Amino acid sequence: MPAGNLEVSEVSTSIVRSARGFALLALATCGLLPCAGNATAGDPQFEERYETELERKGPMEPLDWTCDEGDVWRVTGLEFVRGGEFSLVLNDATVVFGRHDKTPVWAVVIPDAAASVTGRTAASGSMVKSLWMRFHPAKFPELFPMTRVTGPGPAEAQLLARRIALHKMGSSWQVDGFPAIPDKGAMVLDMETVQGPRKFLKVDETTSSIELIDAFDKRVMAPEVPLAPADSLAAFDQAWDKFDATYPKFVLRPEVDWNAQKARYRPLAESAATTWEAGTAIALMLENLRDLHVWVKAGDEACPTYQRVRPANFSWQGTQAAVGEVRGAKNDVAVGRTKDGIGYIGSFGLGDPEAVNAFDAALEELGDCWALVLDLRMNGGGNEVSAQQMAGRFTDKKKVYSQSRVRDDPKDRASLKPAQPRSLEPRGPWRWAQPVVVLQGRKTMSSAESFAAMLGTCSNVTTMGDATAGASANPETLELPGGIVVNVPRWNDMDAAGKPIEDVGFPPKVPFAATPTSFTSDKDALVTAAIEKLRKQAKGVRRAGKPAKK
Numbered sequence: 001m002p003a004g005n006l007e008v009s010e011v012s013t014s015i016v017r018s019a020r021g022f023a024l025l026a027l028a029t030c031g032l033l034p035c036a037g038n039a040t041a042g043d044p045q046f047e048e049r050y051e052t053e054l055e056r057k058g059p060m061e062p063l064d065w066t067c068d069e070g071d072v073w074r075v076t077g078l079e080f081v082r083g084g085e086f087s088l089v090l091n092d093a094t095v096v097f098g099r100h101d102k103t104p105v106w107a108v109v110i111p112d113a114a115a116s117v118t119g120r121t122a123a124s125g126s127m128v129k130s131l132w133m134r135f136h137p138a139k140f141p142e143l144f145p146m147t148r149v150t151g152p153g154p155a156e157a158q159l160l161a162r163r164i165a166l167h168k169m170g171s172s173w174q175v176d177g178f179p180a181i182p183d184k185g186a187m188v189l190d191m192e193t194v195q196g197p198r199k200f201l202k203v204d205e206t207t208s209s210i211e212l213i214d215a216f217d218k219r220v221m222a223p224e225v226p227l228a229p230a231d232s233l234a235a236f237d238q239a240w241d242k243f244d245a246t247y248p249k250f251v252l253r254p255e256v257d258w259n260a261q262k263a264r265y266r267p268l269a270e271s272a273a274t275t276w277e278a279g280t281a282i283a284l285m286l287e288n289l290r291d292l293h294v295w296v297k298a299g300d301e302a303c304p305t306y307q308r309v310r311p312a313n314f315s316w317q318g319t320q321a322a323v324g325e326v327r328g329a330k331n332d333v334a335v336g337r338t339k340d341g342i343g344y345i346g347s348f349g350l351g352d353p354e355a356v357n358a359f360d361a362a363l364e365e366l367g368d369c370w371a372l373v374l375d376l377r378m379n380g381g382g383n384e385v386s387a388q389q390m391a392g393r394f395t396d397k398k399k400v401y402s403q404s405r406v407r408d409d410p411k412d413r414a415s416l417k418p419a420q421p422r423s424l425e426p427r428g429p430w431r432w433a434q435p436v437v438v439l440q441g442r443k444t445m446s447s448a449e450s451f452a453a454m455l456g457t458c459s460n461v462t463t464m465g466d467a468t469a470g471a472s473a474n475p476e477t478l479e480l481p482g483g484i485v486v487n488v489p490r491w492n493d494m495d496a497a498g499k500p501i502e503d504v505g506f507p508p509k510v511p512f513a514a515t516p517t518s519f520t521s522d523k524d525a526l527v528t529a530a531i532e533k534l535r536k537q538a539k540g541v542r543r544a545g546k547p548a549k550k
Contacts, residue, residue, distance in 0.1 A: 046073065046149045047146040049070065049071075050097070050099065050102055050103070050104050050140065051101075051102040051103055051137075052103065052104070052137040052138055052140045052141060053103075053137070053138075054100070054103040054137050054181060056180070056181035056182075059516060060173070060175050060180035060181070061175060061181075062174075062175040062176050062177075062178030062179075062180060062309045063100040063103075063105055063178055063179050063180060063181070063309070064100060064178060064307065064309050065098045065099060065105055065106070065178070065179060066098070066099060067096060067097065067098045067099065067158055067161060067162060067165070068158065068284075069152075069155035069158060070152075071096055071097040071098070071099060071158070072094060072095075072096050072152060072153035072154065072155060072157045072158055072161075073094070073096075073097075073149050073150075073151070073152060074092075074093075074094055074095075074149070074150045074151050074152070074153045075090075075093055075094075075095050075109075075144070075148050075149055075150060076091065076092045076148070076150050077092075078090040078091065078093055078095075078109070078148065080189070082119070082210065083119075084119055084120060085119045085120050085121060085210065086118075086119040086120075086121045086123075086201075086210055087117070087118045087119050088115055088116075088117050088128060088131070088189075089115055089116070090109060090111040090115045090128075090131070091111065091112070091113070091115070092111070092112045092113075093109050093110060093111040093112060094109075094110045094112075094153040094154065094157045095107055095108070095109050095110075095144065095149075095153070096108045096110070096153070096157050096158055096160075096161035098161075098165055098179070100179070103137050104137060104140050105134075105137070105179040105181075106132070106133065106134055106165060106169075106179055107132075107133040107135070107143075107144070108130060108131070108133070108160070108161040108164050108165065109131040109133065110129075110130050110131075110157060110160065110161075111128065111129070111130075111131075114127040114128060114129050114194050115127070115128045116128070117199070121201070121210055121212060122212040123191070123199040123201060123212050126191060126193045126195060126197075126199050127193055127194035127195060128191045128192070128193055128194075128199075129193065129194055130160070130164060130192045131189060131190070131191050132164050132165075132168045132188070132189075132190035132191075133187070133188065133189060133190070134172050134173050134179070134182055134187065134188040134190075135182065135186075135187045135188075136181065136182050136183070136184050136185070136186065136187075137181065138184065139187065155267075155268060156268055156271045156272075156277070158284075159268065159272070159276070159277045159280045159281065160277075162280055162283075162303075162304045163221070163276055163280065163303075163304075164192075164221070165304065166303075166304045167221050171188075171190065171200065171216060171219075172188045172190070172202075173186075173188070176309075176312065177307075178307075178309055183206075185204060185205035185206045186202075186203065186204055186205070187202075187203035187205075188200070188201070188202055188203070189201040189203065190216070192220065192221060196220065197217040197218070198217055198218070198219055198220045199212065199216075199217075200212070200213045200214075200215075200216040200217075201213075222301060224274040224275075224276055224277075225274055225275045225276070225298070225299060225482075225483075226273060226274055227272065227273065227274055227275045227277075227278050227481075227482045229270060229271075229272070229273070231278070231482050232270070232272040232277070232281070232481075232482065233266070233270055234480075234481045235269070235278050235279075235282065235480035235482055235484050236265070236266055236269035236278065236281055236282055236285070238478070238481075239282045239286075239478065239480060239486050240258075240261075240262050240266075240285065242478050242486070243258075243286070243289075243488065244258060244410075244413070245410035245411075246407050246410065246488065246490060247289070247407070247413070247488065247489065248405060248406050248407045248416060248489065248490065248491055248492040249289065249291060249489065249492050249502060250413040250414065251413075251414050251416065251492070252492065252500060252502050252503075253288075253289055253290065256288050256289060258413065261285045261288060262285065264285075265281050265282075265284050265285040266281075268280075268281035268284065269282070274298075275298040275299055275482040275483055275484060276298045276301060278298065278482055278484060279296045279297065279298035279301075279303040279482075280296070280298075280303045280304070282303070282480075282484065282486060283296040283303040283304060286305060286306070286486075287305060287306045288306075289306070290306050290308075290503075291306060291471070291473070291489060291502075292306065292307070292308070292445065292469065292471035293446065293471055293472070293473030293475050293487060293489045294306065294486070294487055294488075294489065295487045296484065296485070296486050296487075297485045298482070298483065298484050299483045299484075310442035310443055310445075310469055311441075311442055311514075312377070312441065312442070312443050312519070313377055313442070313443075313465055313466055313512070313514050313518070314375075314377040314378055314441065314443065314519060314524065314526075315519040315520060315521065315523065315524040317521045317522060317524075318519055318520060318521070318522060318523040318527070319344075319346070319375070319524045319527045320336075321522050321523065321524070322523075322524050322527045322528045322531060323336045323337070323338055323342075323344045323373075323527065323531070324336065324337070324338055324339055325337055325338075326344060326346075329346060329348050330358060331352045331354040331355050331357070331358035332347065332348045332349035332350070332351070332355045332358070332379075333345065333346065333347060333348070333355060333358035333359050333361075333362055334346035334348065334375075335362045335365055335366065337366060337369055338531060340535070341368070341369050341370050341542075342369060342370070342371045342373065342531055342534055342535070343369035343371070343372040343373070343545065344366075344372070344373045344375065344527075345359070345362045345363075345366070345372065345373070345374050345375065346375040346378075347359065347374065347375065347376055347390070347448075347451070348378050348379055349379055349380060349381070349382050349448075350379065350382030350383045350384070350386045350387055350447050350448060350451065351381075351382030351383060352382075355386055355390075356386050356389045356390060359389075359390045359393075360393070363393060363432060363545070363546075364546070366545060367545055367546025368544050368545070368546065369434075369544070369545050370434055370435075370537075370542035370543060370544060370545065371434055371435045371436070371437075371534040371537065371542070371545075372434065372435070372436045372437075372545060373436075373437050373439065373527060373530050373531065373534070374436055374437070374438045374455065375438075375439045375527065376438060376439060376440050376444045376448050376451060376452055377439050377441045377443055377444060377465060377526075378443050378444075379443075379444055379445075379448035379451065380443065380444075380445045380446065380448060381445050381446025381447040381448045381449070382447055382448075383447060384422075384447040384450050384451075386447075387447050387448070387450055387451035387454060388424060388425070388454065389427055390451065391424055391451060391455050391458070392424060392425055392426055392427030393427055393431060393432055394431065394432050394436060394455060394458045394460065394461060395424050395425070395426050395431070395454075395457065395458050396426060396431060396433075396458075396459070397426065398423050398424065398425045398426070399424050399454075399457040399458075400421045400422070400423050400424075400457075400496050401422060401424050401450065401453045401454045401456070401457050401496055402421070402422045402450055402453055402493060402494060402495060402496060402501075403419040403420060403421050403422065403493075403494045403495070403496065403498050404420055404422065404472075404474070404491040404492065404493050404494060405417055405418070405419050405420070405491065405492045405494070406490060406491050406492070407490075416492065419494065419498055421496075422450070424454045424457060430546055430547055432460075432545045432546070433460055433545075433547070434460065434542075434543055434544070434545045435460055435462070435534055435537060436458070436460055436461045436462070437461075437462050437463075437464050437530040437533060437534060438452060438455045438456070438461055438462070438463045438464065439464055439465050439526060439527065439530060440452045440463055440464070440465045440466065440467075440468055440506070440508055441465045441467075441468070441526075442466055442467065442468070442469055442505075443469065444468040444469060444505075445468065445469035445471050446469070446471060446473065447472075448468070449468040449469060449470075449471075449472060449501065449505060449506055450472070450493075452468055452506055453495065453496070453506050456506065456509065457496075462509050462510055462533070463506075463508040463509045463510070464508050464509065464510040464511075464512055464526070464529070464530055464533070465508050465510075465511075465512050465526055466508065466511070466512065466514075467504065467505040467506065467507045467508065468501075468505035468506045469505055470501055470502055470503045470504045470505035471502065472489075472491070472493035472501060472502070473487075473490065473491065473493075474489070474490045474493075475487045475488055475489050475490060476488050476490055510533075512525075512526050514526070
């Protein structure tokens, strides 16, 4: 169904249809409202900020997005109308846009006063306190014409908008948690209501219909937790101070003015009235560090922090089809083998305390195989010591695989202590000495990147796929007032030669250029290529992975 990745089986709908053509119109009367900035109704700065030409040329693709104070606007007299079927009159409101570069990909509308849905739609009678919208970019000028905007809106509105975006992104037109371009004529109006139930409307102009999808009725946002302004400021200042004194990657982000970040976002913390708002003010400050290991939580709720699109080069169903016999992962380790004796181990994480034992058991089970595919493509990291123990089964001597540097002087952001090497050592009870292909990609992150680097030092291993994520941290958690927790990276990770891996990762020895059809429900072209590569070994020299007892 057009609304993203929803399962049709979980959805029951109430559909309003008409023989006439369908259109949602944003109608407004313009009046100047007092607000920050110098924009006026019809000022071209609104129109110049956004572009609407982006099209989807094939399957849905994930788009990274951003949203800052320049994307907060005031509008007045805003209405969404479809004859007698649907009407939502919002009047004065604040609108916040999320954008991919300059293309708007979502909108949050926050009316000054709760607005009533009327008409024959099943959502009629709902009092709307916020509206999440997904639409094709070409629809943007019609929905939000320049002349309907009365000026910039309050910067703090981006805090609520980001919370709504994080909560609702997965419900429609998304890939891997990132927005994707909808079909033309498709739209989502997703409303939080005063009465409580969430009202999710899917619009399809090609069939002149509005569907109320009641599967979302109870998937409402959690109640906000109040926080005193003093505690919000204390949390913000403690987070800034901690990064100022210990963060080792300022040298990799020379464009970031850390003092300016404090001046820009501290007023948001000062205006915060909830733990979420305070946490998001901190998250906004940290976002420009572009560090995948920096995260912020307000209680049990995550605040949106920096993310970048990292395409998966993996299909679990396709892997099973290519290998043949594969058992599902237990303790983050999956095991399988081909009919002609190539073993398969999928390592999906390094956090399970039993992962090393499960890995050892998998090697024992596959000891009669003459080659091995070791799959790290969906491994997001965990405990690097576990990775060292696993990789130690493949090396014959101690080898340096990485180096790292930490902060030296807390008052000098560019000061780093000398690099400290990290080494891989052999581990018994026996060594797998036969050919191994290690699969890696952009989802291979953190300690899993080190795992790939360790394996890459082994003479019998070939790494294959894409570069790893390029994100390492050795972090610690910082607990702040209001139950806010921040993850703080503590090292600047490098390869064995001393080159930082941030953003670039570890490249494979054999790159694999994926196509749109490489990974499907019944095909995994990369694991197939790895198996084909291993099969080139002459049958006469094939030996069991587990050495015979002498």
